[in-house]
Amino acid sequence: MAKTRSTAATRRRQATDEDLERFAEQADSDVLGCRSEAHNFPKPSEIGWNFKVSGSFHIRTFTCKDCGRATRTQRWDIITNRTGVVTRMDYVDTKMSYGDGYLLPAGSGRSRKTQWREVVARTAVVGKKIQIEVED
Numbered sequence: 001m002a003k004t005r006s007t008a009a010t011r012r013r014q015a016t017d018e019d020l021e022r023f024a025e026q027a028d029s030d031v032l033g034c035r036s037e038a039h040n041f042p043k044p045s046e047i048g049w050n051f052k053v054s055g056s057f058h059i060r061t062f063t064c065k066d067c068g069r070a071t072r073t074q075r076w077d078i079i080t081n082r083t084g085v086v087t088r089m090d091y092v093d094t095k096m097s098y099g100d101g102y103l104l105p106a107g108s109g110r111s112r113k114t115q116w117r118e119v120v121a122r123t124a125v126v127g128k129k130i131q132i133e134v135e136d
């Protein structure tokens with residue numbers, strides 16, 4: 001029987017450098033920084049331990065301090081006693097969501113962090129004179 005490598009994941013289109021370059025031309029520099037490096041989510045010490053009830057879970061949300069468009073939502077299962085004191089808590093999962101101006105247009109396909117890193121650097125540097133220090 002012939003084996004096929006064609007799965008849903010491998011059929012998904014890979015975004016081209018041109019797709020990313022078009023996006024980079026009009027995107028905020030903070031968005032490009034997060035796309036090419038990492039988000040800067042607040043630490044628990046900065047936002048405290050506040051939860052909202054959503055269905056049967058307790059959720060915490062963190063929005064990136066740099067781009068403001070990536071939100072990490074953690075779901076927790078928290079049990080309190082009759083007086084409201086937490087007696088048990090279990091982490092469930094985390095989901096990410098993104099606001100306007102962060103994602104490539106629908107149908108562009110998947111992009112890789114290294115691809116963003118290259119496109120963002122090229123956009124900033126190619127065609128310009130930069131200072132390159134020689135390491136001893």
Ligand SMILES: [Zn+2]
Pocket residue numbers: 034038039040064065066067068069070
């Ligand atoms: Zn970000």
